[in-house]
Amino acid sequence: MTPSPAIRPYGPRDRDALDEICVRTAHLGQDARPHYTDAGVFPAAFAAPYAHLEPELAFVLDDGQGEAVGYVVGTADTPRFVAEYRARWLPLVAGRYPEPSGPPRTPDEEIAALLHNPERMIVPEVADYPAHLHIDLLPPWQGRGFGRALMTTLFRALHERGVAAVHLCMVTANTPARAFYDRLGFHEIAVPDAGPVTYLGRSTAAESR
16 A cells, blocks of 8 residues: 655654745746745745754655655744844855845845845844744645645644644745735734735634634
8 A cells, every 4th residue: 555645743854845945936836946046045044944953843845755745843932933044044154155245236145135134033022922934835745635744734833732822934926825824814913014925824723713
């Protein structure tokens, strides 16, 4: 019998797949490689630091053959994560993705600027939602209930740690992602001058509507 796809904890052997999934979904849910010189800046900023700093809150969708085809990563405490990101993560990747010397001039530099400014994650309006997350699935695995299963797994892990609420930040133009989050019970959090992004939050309880 062929093993079925399943959610499991992230492990070090999943690192390359984590990076690949992030790159292939980073441009409004599509492959970022045609749009960036080195799209590896995306997992360096938005996926790998979570797996490195809080692996206990990283989960993958296993295709049944041992290959990760989706993931959810998160932190239980955003301010603490920001401090550890700067102290422990940035030194590992700053050489490959240096901080722009001035205003970003290219798409790559725009993401590198975000990488070097983890303090952007500390937003007063979401302080009541101390956890935050990122989720990505390869296109063939979307729309099949696996995203909900990944999110439910992370919600449960956060709830067990006594974390009552979680938020996320998404590009407003990614309307399919917004529809997915709405179905999961997320609601919009008003953040003045948020630019091209929207903040959403919800309880980590099993049902939140």
